[in-house]
Amino acid sequence: MEQITSRRVRNIAFAAILVVTTPVQAFAAKVALIIGNSEYEHASPLANPKNDAQAIAAKLRTLGFETLEGYDLGAADMAKMAREFAREVRSADMALFFYAGHGIQVDGRNYLIPVDAVMDDELSIDFEAFSIDVITKQMEYTQGANLLILDACRDNPFQDKLARSLKGSTRSIGGAGLSEMNVQDNGSGTGIVFATEPGNVALDGDGQHSPFTEALLKHIGTPNEPITTIMSRVTGDVYRATDQQQRPWFNQSYTDEVVLHRVAAAPAAPVETATDAPAAAVSVVDLEEEKYMFELARESGFAEDYQAYLDFYPNGRYARFARIAIERLQGAEEQTAGLAPAQPEAPNVAAATRAISTYDPSLPLVLNVTQHVIVAPATQITEQALNMDRDKRREIQARLNATNNNVGTPDGAFGPNTRRGIAAWQTSNGLPATQYLNSLQLELLTSQTEATYAAYMVTQSTSSGGSRSSSSSRSKKSNGAVNSFVKGVGEGIGNAFGNKLFGN
């Protein structure tokens, strides 16, 4: 079982486990390297990185990742892990790197700090710290998508120590946190997630996990959601949880929609809550039976048999393998049929489609980001031309909140938060992040948030108990269409609108 699921590589038992070859290759070509450094020998230990990394690793395994894990690693072990990872990524469809611990930027380059680092002079950067470039360079060789998640921006003691020793030297140590970085590759792109904006400090958190990891654990397993969507949810959560002090930052160059956890036509997978080990007192007989069904499917190799297993055990021990297998089998089927592989096309430049059904005004409006929308200038001038009054600006802020780009309580004034929110929204739609809107973008945002906004109007009109007959007829009309959305976005919209919008 251990062999099938993953390889947990700990620094203690490193050599012994490296040689294991597993049947996983046939299943999952998703590889993750996870490192969590807490017990610093020459600085005060951090409470959460190890917990964070372990929780993320557990989560990633449930998503079908083959994990390489290392905790409290010294420099030599980090190098070893990186090397092993490098070997794996070359055959991977998706490569993910997660790091929690101390990090530092020097000369605009980012370094991760091993637990045995002293970092008391300039040489220590080259010989004690671990350059992220080592990882990113290896990721260039993947054919698929890469994702780096760096929760390494915690305020750290090495920074001051090193800054003192670098005085008068030509090397410059960056401000707090890590610096922005870009990665080129020949696969389908790379995404880099920082727990906070470049140059800022991330919080370690009072709980068991850092606020960032907490949010990541909550959202990363959402089936069939592209990473971009997941990250905007994570951003929103962290931003709210830290009283708007910390805003995760996501830079990506994906050429395809990248989905971490693709579930093949399965009923909603209950991974949302599965952050902890499956705690079930299941009888031995049940386990035997479950295993038998799975074995049966594996022997037959038919997607239908895997599906039959899933029908019985949607949360079963082998459920994720069954889903992966189905996905693979269906992918192979499509390929033999000469069709495009399972990866959907990039949504950003999708041409506008006009199927007959879209003429029906009762259908929701779905506007696509066309090339025309991408190139249309969005500047201060185009935004001014919209002539938005304060109410309208409040509405825009609320709509941005509804897209999980939290801009704070809508106040009708577009400050830095709103600008950042606009930029984040633009980025997530594949638009240039100009921080200003134009009419097309306003229309796009309006269409995307219509359901949530209408839901808000409904609650407002019913709770205010007005005697306006027209408003109640509107409520009835939109209720049905909107209810299903309300659940999904309730949290966001609740925070977003509060009661202050429109002065109540």
Place this chain on the structure above:
Amino acid sequence: MLESLNRTVRIGLIAGFLGVSFAPATNAQASFSYEQIVTALMPQMAADRGVTRPNQNANAVALQASGQPVAKLQVGFEGESHLLTVDGMKTLRTLAAALEDPRLQNSKFQILAYAYTPNAPASAQPVSARRAQTVLEHLQGFYGMGTDKFLGVQGMGASALNSGNAADPMNQRIEIVNIGNL
């Protein structure tokens, strides 16, 4: 609060496609369709449901008097602005589809926008011009309809009121005029 809500509600209710002189308001949305727009815009074909043919309406503008087919649409804008409502965008979605109909393949169109702002008469003309431009940009931006389809846009201000009633949605209409095969 009350005002904002009312505004949205009003737009929600009146959105859709209205026949100018005969379709009662309650039937307006039901009679709104792709087919009607196409039929209204087709050269030399009569249309009689929810769509006005030239000279059927006392308020017909000069252009229509020249016999060019026209579709009069209720496109939702927020209040007296040129910002499209979702219902307005849905109307444009249907319009975009209709204009691509093979029966209109060789036609070119002009977009005319009307605005009636009795509280600020001077703004009617500029608002209508911006509305016309907004409609064009929306059709170009989201439906890829280029300048090959449209010959121009024009803000008509309050030049041809449908009625003296400030709340009459057809005082805020968008007209698509088929100016033929140029």
